[in-house]
Amino acid sequence: xxxxxxxxxxxxxxxxxxxxxxxxxxxxxxxxxxxxxxxxxxxxxxxxxxxxxxxxxxxxxxxxxxxxxxxxxxxxxxxxxxxxxxxxxxxxxxxxxxxxxxxxxxxxxxxxxxxxxxxxxxxxxxxxxxxxxxxxxxxxxxxxxxxxxxxxxxxxxxxxxxxxxxxxxxxxxxxxxxxxxxxxxxxxxxxxxxxxxxxxxxxxxxxxxxxxxxxxxxxxxxxxxxxxxxxxxxxxxxxxxxxxxxxxxxxxxxxxxxxxxxxxxxxxxxxxxxxxxxxxxxxxxxxxxxxxxxxxxxxxxxxxxxxxxxxxxxxxxxxxxxxxxxxxxxxxxxxxxxxxxxxxxxxxxxxxxxxxxxxxxxxxxxxxxxxxxxxxxxxxxxxxxxxxxxxxxxxxxxxxxxxxxxxxxxxxxxxxxxxxxxxxxxxxxxxxxxxxxxxxxxxxxxxxxxxxx
Numbered sequence: 001x002x003x004x005x006x007x008x009x010x011x012x013x014x015x016x017x018x019x020x021x022x023x024x025x026x027x028x029x030x031x032x033x034x035x036x037x038x039x040x041x042x043x044x045x046x047x048x049x050x051x052x053x054x055x056x057x058x059x060x061x062x063x064x065x066x067x068x069x070x071x072x073x074x075x076x077x078x079x080x081x082x083x084x085x086x087x088x089x090x091x092x093x094x095x096x097x098x099x100x101x102x103x104x105x106x107x108x109x110x111x112x113x114x115x116x117x118x119x120x121x122x123x124x125x126x127x128x129x130x131x132x133x134x135x136x137x138x139x140x141x142x143x144x145x146x147x148x149x150x151x152x153x154x155x156x157x158x159x160x161x162x163x164x165x166x167x168x169x170x171x172x173x174x175x176x177x178x179x180x181x182x183x184x185x186x187x188x189x190x191x192x193x194x195x196x197x198x199x200x201x202x203x204x205x206x207x208x209x210x211x212x213x214x215x216x217x218x219x220x221x222x223x224x225x226x227x228x229x230x231x232x233x234x235x236x237x238x239x240x241x242x243x244x245x246x247x248x249x250x251x252x253x254x255x256x257x258x259x260x261x262x263x264x265x266x267x268x269x270x271x272x273x274x275x276x277x278x279x280x281x282x283x284x285x286x287x288x289x290x291x292x293x294x295x296x297x298x299x300x301x302x303x304x305x306x307x308x309x310x311x312x313x314x315x316x317x318x319x320x321x322x323x324x325x326x327x328x329x330x331x332x333x334x335x336x337x338x339x340x341x342x343x344x345x346x347x348x349x350x351x352x353x354x355x356x357x358x359x360x361x362x363x364x365x366x367x368x369x370x371x372x373x374x375x376x377x378x379x380x381x382x383x384x385x386x387x388x389x390x391x392x393x394x395x396x397x398x399x400x401x402x403x404x405x406x407x408x409x410x411x412x413x414x415x416x417x418x419x420x421x422x423x424x425x426x427x428x429x430x431x432x433x434x435x436x437x438x439x440x441x442x443x444x445x446x447x448x449x450x451x452x453x
Contacts, residue, residue, distance in 0.1 A: 005034045008049050019102035021329060025109050025354060026053055028361070032436035036425045040444070046452075048444045052112075055105060057081040061151045063129055065144045068137055077148050079127035079155055079163075082108035085446035087121035088159050090382060092166030094128035095173065103329070104128065107166075110353055111382070113439030114375040117414045120386035125161055127152070133168050134288070145176035153181050158190040158392070164385050165194040167239065167328065170285075171206070190392030193385035202388035203400040205381075208407060210244025210351065212380015213324060213372075215411040217349040218252060220370055220431070223419065229253035232320040236260045236313075237327035238284050238291050241351045241378065245324050246277050258315050260327060261291045265315045268294075268301040312336050319343045326351030334359040341367050350374035361432065376414050376435035383410045 009030055013023055030049065037043060059079040067073055078101065081089045091111040094103075104126050112124025129148060133141050156163060165174050174194045181191055188200070195201035204211070214228075221227055231254050235242050238259045246256045255271035259280060268276070279297055283289045295303040304314055312335035316323065323345050325331050329352065332340070337360030340348065348364055349372035350356060356364070364371045387406055391397055398406075414435070421441075422434030 003044070003050075005030050005037065005049065008053075011050075012053050016102075016105075019105060021102045021106040021354070022109065024330075024358060025106040028354075028358065028432075029109075029113065029436050029440065032426070032433040033440050035433065036437055036441070039425075040441075042448060043444055046448050048447055051447065052083065052443070053109070055080050055082045055108060056084060057155075058101070058105075059127075059152075059155055060101070063131065063144065063148045063151070065140070065147045067140055067143075073144075075129050075131040075144070075148075077127070077129045077151060078104045079152060079161070080104045080108040080125060081155070081161055082124040082126070083112040083443060083447075084123035085443050085450060086116060087123045088157075089125035089161035090115055090122040090164070090385065091125040091127070092164045092381075093169045093173075093177070094126070094166040095131045095133050095168030096128070097130050097132045098328075099128045099130045106329070107353055110375050112443060113436065114379045115382055116439040116442045117376055117417065117435060118379050118383045118386060118410055119413060120383065122162075122382065122386055125163075126166075127163060128166065128169070131168075133173065138172070141173060142176045145173055146180040149177050149180035150184065152177075153184045156181070156191055157185075158389070162190065162385070162389060163192055164382070169194075170240065171196060190389050193388045195388070197397070200388075200392055202384055202391055202403055203398065204403040204407065205384050205388060206240050207244040207247070208384035209241045209378050209381035210246075210326070211248045211404070212383065212407060212411045213241070213245050213326070213349055213351045213377050214248035214252065215380065215408050216372055216377045216415050217322070217324075217347065219412055219415040220347065220349070220372060223415075224370070227253070228322075231255070231322055232257060234258045234315065234318060234320045234323045235351075236265070236315055236325050236331060236355075237352065238280060239326075241381075242324075242326040243277065243281055243284070245326055245351055246272055247274075249324075250274055250277070254322075257318065257320065259291060259294070260315055263290045264292055264303060264305040265313075266291055266294045266301050266303050267315075267318060268298065270300065312339060316340050317343065320345060322347045322349070324349055324351050325355035327355065328352050329354045330357050332356040332360045334363070336360065337363045340364075341369065345369060348372070349377045351378050353378065365430070365432070370429075371431060373432045373435050375439060376418050376431065379414055380407055380411055383407060
């Protein structure tokens with residue numbers, strides 16, 4: 001019996017109350033794939049949609065650790081193993097106070113289709129904790145990571161589930177996590193990615209997501225006969241994704257004028273050039289400082305402390321050609337989207353996961369703004385993680401040039417596939433539908449091939 005997509009969505013809402021991020025992610029994908037369901041009646045018969053919204057496994061656990069004052073602290077750990085139809089689970093770990101089950105499920109759901117788009121054999125997962133590494137000493141972070149891995153190690157492995165980094169989980173955290181995994185398993189394997197290049201990591205992994213975002217965006221522009229040369233860009237965030245998005249935009253001749261963190265944002269009308277970006281990288285990656293220190297170093301810049309973003313975020317109210325949200329989910333609300341459109345923005349490409357609210361995406365598409373969705377545009381990180389897994393399997397490291405060449409090839413393929421599927425099943429140039437449909441079809445067919453598991 002035929003069950004409408006709206007009915008499946010309603011049932012998903014009923015079964016997942018108070019999980020708005022997860023429902024938002026599911027709704028976005030379902031709105032796209034509704035356009036292909038008539039062409040694939042097997043998906044209805046085999047209840048692909050009903051199965052796809054249910055994680056294959058959800059692991060939730062307590063994480064006890066002792067702080068520097070010898071006080072016991074308790075955090076909550078998660079791993080959502082969403083879908084393994086096309087390969088072992090793959091997805092990052094996020095350490096941030098906002099982490100909850102809804103965010104983990106939304107990220108795991110998105111990761112499933114993102115990994116599918118890379119054409120690598122990787123399933124979708126996500127994990128993390130409500131632990132906040134900000135303000136913690138290295139020893140506190142190490143104790144937490146070791147406690148976290150003391151449970152997680154039971155559920156991961158190079159052919160089972162391969163975590164990586166995300167917000168709050170950088171090279172330091174990956175090192176502590178992998179060290180504890182190695183101790184408990186008594187083996188050195190590719191069970192995690194994002195490792196240091198001295199011990200199994202890949203060149204270009206820190207840069208991969210940001211570079212990939214710009215490679216994808218450049219392909220969109222190339223398809224329109226345009227380039228980045230002389231264009232003004234807004235970038236949010238100041239972590240790895242934002243930093244390397246700025247670096248690659250600078251290389252391609254753009255002028256980036258904003259960066260942000262949770263304390264506020266900076267606006268530099270002269271542009272954040274290579275020298276200024278080097279300062280930001282040292283500030284954020286080594287001193288773990290706040291973006292406001294940028295103005296102390298470069299007094300001509302503006303700094304806006306803790307803007308009230310409940311109404312709108314003023315970072316998105318500057319005139320520019322292109323915007324790259326690289327901070328966190330839903331950072332562009334309906335008012336922000338309107339401000340971007342009113343200020344003449346021509347392209348929005350997502351570096352963070354689902355950074356644009358549903359109404360904002362609708363507005364961009366209605367107004368003809370070129371829109372690169374996260375699951376396609378920010379797939380460079382997991383793509384290079386997959387390449388790291390290949391290097392671990394052969395025990396042969398690749399050169400930086402080879403990794404960069406493969407990354408560019410993968411991002412170009414994702415762009416071209418998104419465009420092809422949009423034209424075939426939706427409308428020409430609808431990158432959102434194209435990415436959702438292309439990623440979905442591969443996973444759906446694989447699920448049918450493997451039976452009811």
